[in-house]
Amino acid sequence: MVTMSDVARLAGVSTMTVSNVVNNRPGVSGPVRTRVQEAIRQSGYRVNTSARTLRSGRTGVIGLAVPEIGRSYFGLLAAHVIEQAGRLGFHVAVEQTGAAADGELDAIAHSHTLHFDGLILSAVGLDSRDRRLAEADYPIVMLGEQDYGGRLDHVAMPNEEGTRAATAHLIERGCRRVAVVTGGALEGVNVVTRRYQGYLAAHADRGLTPDPALRFAVTAMSPEGGRDAAHRLADSGLAIDGVVCVTDTVAQGVLRGLADRGLRVPDDIRLVGYDDIPEAAMMVPSLSTVAPDHRWMAATAVELVVGRIHDGGRPASEHVAPFELMARESTR
Amino acid sequence: MVTMSDVARLAGVSTMTVSNVVNNRPGVSGPVRTRVQEAIRQSGYRVNTSARTLRSGRTGVIGLAVPEIGRSYFGLLAAHVIEQAGRLGFHVAVEQTGAAADGELDAIAHSHTLHFDGLILSAVGLDSRDRRLAEADYPIVMLGEQDYGGRLDHVAMPNEEGTRAATAHLIERGCRRVAVVTGGALEGVNVVTRRYQGYLAAHADRGLTPDPALRFAVTAMSPEGGRDAAHRLADSGLAIDGVVCVTDTVAQGVLRGLADRGLRVPDDIRLVGYDDIPEAAMMVPSLSTVAPDHRWMAATAVELVVGRIHDGGRPASEHVAPFELMARESTR
DNA sequence: CAGCGCAACTTTATCGATACACAAAGCTCT
DNA sequence: AGAGCTTTGTGTATCGATAAAGTTGCGCTG
Numbered sequence: 001m002v003t004m005s006d007v008a009r010l011a012g013v014s015t016m017t018v019s020n021v022v023n024n025r026p027g028v029s030g031p032v033r034t035r036v037q038e039a040i041r042q043s044g045y046r047v048n049t050s051a052r053t054l055r056s057g058r059t060g061v062i063g064l065a066v067p068e069i070g071r072s073y074f075g076l077l078a079a080h081v082i083e084q085a086g087r088l089g090f091h092v093a094v095e096q097t098g099a100a101a102d103g104e105l106d107a108i109a110h111s112h113t114l115h116f117d118g119l120i121l122s123a124v125g126l127d128s129r130d131r132r133l134a135e136a137d138y139p140i141v142m143l144g145e146q147d148y149g150g151r152l153d154h155v156a157m158p159n160e161e162g163t164r165a166a167t168a169h170l171i172e173r174g175c176r177r178v179a180v181v182t183g184g185a186l187e188g189v190n191v192v193t194r195r196y197q198g199y200l201a202a203h204a205d206r207g208l209t210p211d212p213a214l215r216f217a218v219t220a221m222s223p224e225g226g227r228d229a230a231h232r233l234a235d236s237g238l239a240i241d242g243v244v245c246v247t248d249t250v251a252q253g254v255l256r257g258l259a260d261r262g263l264r265v266p267d268d269i270r271l272v273g274y275d276d277i278p279e280a281a282m283m284v285p286s287l288s289t290v291a292p293d294h295r296w297m298a299a300t301a302v303e304l305v306v307g308r309i310h311d312g313g314r315p316a317s318e319h320v321a322p323f324e325l326m327a328r329e330s331t332r
Numbered sequence: 333m334v335t336m337s338d339v340a341r342l343a344g345v346s347t348m349t350v351s352n353v354v355n356n357r358p359g360v361s362g363p364v365r366t367r368v369q370e371a372i373r374q375s376g377y378r379v380n381t382s383a384r385t386l387r388s389g390r391t392g393v394i395g396l397a398v399p400e401i402g403r404s405y406f407g408l409l410a411a412h413v414i415e416q417a418g419r420l421g422f423h424v425a426v427e428q429t430g431a432a433a434d435g436e437l438d439a440i441a442h443s444h445t446l447h448f449d450g451l452i453l454s455a456v457g458l459d460s461r462d463r464r465l466a467e468a469d470y471p472i473v474m475l476g477e478q479d480y481g482g483r484l485d486h487v488a489m490p491n492e493e494g495t496r497a498a499t500a501h502l503i504e505r506g507c508r509r510v511a512v513v514t515g516g517a518l519e520g521v522n523v524v525t526r527r528y529q530g531y532l533a534a535h536a537d538r539g540l541t542p543d544p545a546l547r548f549a550v551t552a553m554s555p556e557g558g559r560d561a562a563h564r565l566a567d568s569g570l571a572i573d574g575v576v577c578v579t580d581t582v583a584q585g586v587l588r589g590l591a592d593r594g595l596r597v598p599d600d601i602r603l604v605g606y607d608d609i610p611e612a613a614m615m616v617p618s619l620s621t622v623a624p625d626h627r628w629m630a631a632t633a634v635e636l637v638v639g640r641i642h643d644g645g646r647p648a649s650e651h652v653a654p655f656e657l658m659a660r661e662s663t664r
Numbered sequence: 665c666a667g668c669g670c671a672a673c674t675t676t677a678t679c680g681a682t683a684c685a686c687a688a689a690g691c692t693c694t
Numbered sequence: 695a696g697a698g699c700t701t702t703g704t705g706t707a708t709c710g711a712t713a714a715a716g717t718t719g720c721g722c723t724g
Contacts, residue, residue: 003680014704019682027702050391051680053382054709061425068411070610075407079400082428093393093425096414115381223614256614278402282555282588284616335710346674351712359672383710386679668723675716680709687704694697 002045011039022047053115062305063116065095065107067124071222071249072277074122077143080298081120088306090117097123108140118305124191124221139308141301144191153304154318155297159191162290162323163198164205166272167244169288171206173331175242175270178203179214181229181254182246183221195246195274213238221246223253230257241269248273248280248289255283255330271330285329292321334377343371354379394637395448397427397439399456403554403581404609406454409475412630413452420638422449429455440472450637456523456553471640473633476523485636486650487629491523494622494655495530496537498604499576501620503538505663507574507602510535511546513561513586514578515553527578527606545570553578555585562589573601580605580612580621587615587662603662617661624653 021036066074097103118139141153183192218225245251251273276291340347353368398406429435450471515524550557577583583605608623
């Protein structure tokens with residue numbers, strides 16, 4: 001392994017000068033700089049990240065904790081985060097939490113242990129009631145959840161607003177009995193409750209109160225969960241002509257489940273999702289959905305962690321992503 | 333920050349003893365071990381990975397380079413790799429190559445720089461002709477490609493066999509003119525050429541020679557690329573009653589593109605993909621496809637890198653994943 | 665009971681890069 | 695001409711953990 005002193009010897013300077021050249025620091029004259037660069041090229045020298053980290057205390061790595069990287073939505077998010085972090089000179093290590101609060105707290109602990117400079121946590125299990133979150137004195141940015149009591153930086157999705165717009169869209173297209181396929185626990189403040197609120201709000205805006213029987217909870221936030229919910233929905237015998245889904249991933253399963261029961265979308269039932277995963281436009285029928293600006297979210301989250309890495313004392317801030325309603329075939 | 337000497341002082345032993353306890357090494361008596369563990373608990377000590385790495389030369393991180401983590405297939409793969417690596421005490425850093433040979437070579441260089449202990453490279457651009465690959469004296473495992481001249485460890489998919497089975501399946505279901513939607517470059521030895529060979533082989537097995545006009549190349553290995561190919565296919569006026577797709581991701585787009593032209597699957601055209609991404613079972617109609625054992629692939633790849641990390645001199649080996657043909661609605 | 669073997673700890677010297685203090689040379693200005 | 699600056703560069707101590715080479719002390723054998 002080639003070290004800095006090897007390069008220094010080759011260039012006839014001190015290691016400090018090599019370090020200064022490598023890090024683009026001032027105080028090195030043109031000729032010497034060139035000579036050192038040439039020595040680096042010749043010797044094939046590469047900085048040893050561990051040594052640098054040990055001395056400087058920075059690793060240049062940001063942790064990204066998501067429930068499951070295999071789900072389109074999180075994969076997409078990760079792709080954007082990796083890209084944005086790279087732009088600012090950071091690397092990304094992905095952690096999977098398994099969509100459980102324990103896994104999410106583990107990720108925080110782990111992040112510490114591995115000396116990531118900061119952590120972007122896309123939590124679905126944790127909520128604002130968990131005190132352990134605030135205890136971590138560490139650059140953490142919450143991504144995609146709502147309301148952490150202002151103690152942490154937070155990039156939120158327009159959960160309530162988005163679902164409200166999606167529900168309104170269905171009603172405007174003539175749906176009279178709109179069901180909602182939502183997550184399990186309807187307590188606390190989280191993505192599930194906020195989106196459910198949006199569904200209720202859209203009805204309230206029009207002086208309507210949806211029948212509580214129209215709420216179907218999934219057992220898991222997966223296509224399988226959605227499929228199952230759709231079966232129950234179809235078998236309920238209720239006259240339903242529209243469905244709002246908590247996520248596109250669930251909507252995928254719902255679409256499939258409705259097909260299983262011979263129900264056609266949008267002819268018999270209209271369907272709308274949330275997230276605008278890449279598959280949404282490719283589904284048959286293509287899925288109408290709420291499209292938050294993922295790239296914006298990733299960029300903002302990365303900027304926030306990096307900002308906090310450089311200045312830990314900054315007060316926490318909250319940012320809500322802009323969104324667009326994508327009207328596609330499933331609500332035509 | 334709590335260091336080892338802090339713990340040592342607290343427990344009244346030397347740092348070396350603390351190190352021995354932390355790493356579960358022998359030579360520490362029961363009582364002392366307990367005392368040190370208690371001191372660790374009390375002080376909240378965590379090992380500094382950088383210092384350990386600097387001294388021991390191992391980082392405990394495996395790089396995983398994929399074209400695009402946002403694509404279902406690679407997300408799924410990553411999920412399995414992360415899980416398997418964790419089981420063996422390794423962490424995973426994800427790199428995106430952008431499906432280009434340059435990006436893939438960059439990832440190798442990067443992997444070196446960041447001192448990952450090894451690299452799992454899911455290459456689509458590089459092929460066996462690239463000499464620069466073999467030059468890297470470093471634990472690299474190729475994942476999902478075919479034939480690197482035996483210089484590198486390699487976990488391959490049953491590309492030819494799988495596509496052959498898929499094509500045979502279509503023919504057995506009564507398809508007479510089976511088109512193939514494949515990748516752009518049909519030269520060298522790569523995933524695209526191997527699968528195309530499988531398509532030809534299935535025909536040859538039955539004494540058939542497919543019409544060359546039935547080959548449609550995508551501009552990109554994406555749903556969009558597939559959709560576009562399907563449009564060209566439908567507009568060609570050729571009597572086609574079956575389509576073999578190079579990947580499920582492409583098949584997703586093909587299904588969509590056929591729907592755009594009013595063609596029904598499987599009534600008018602039967603369709604089969606490759607990969608068995610999670611969405612395949614959820615599509616409408618659900619997609620028949622070749623399902624290689626992803627978990628097996630990830631586990632094997634991780635075992636190979638870790639093995640090579642511990643013993644660099646081992647000769648390279650090649651492993652082909654088992655597969656299953658999933659017959660679903662799209663070929664009913 | 666000398667002396668060997670072994671388990672249980674400790675000491676010391678590093679791994680490679682960098683912060684910091686300091687030195688030498690060149691330049692300006694009164 | 696020499697004080698005061700700036701520019702450019704050099705030593706040295708250090709980050710935290712660990713491999714390797716000591717140092718105890720104790721039991722056991724011949």
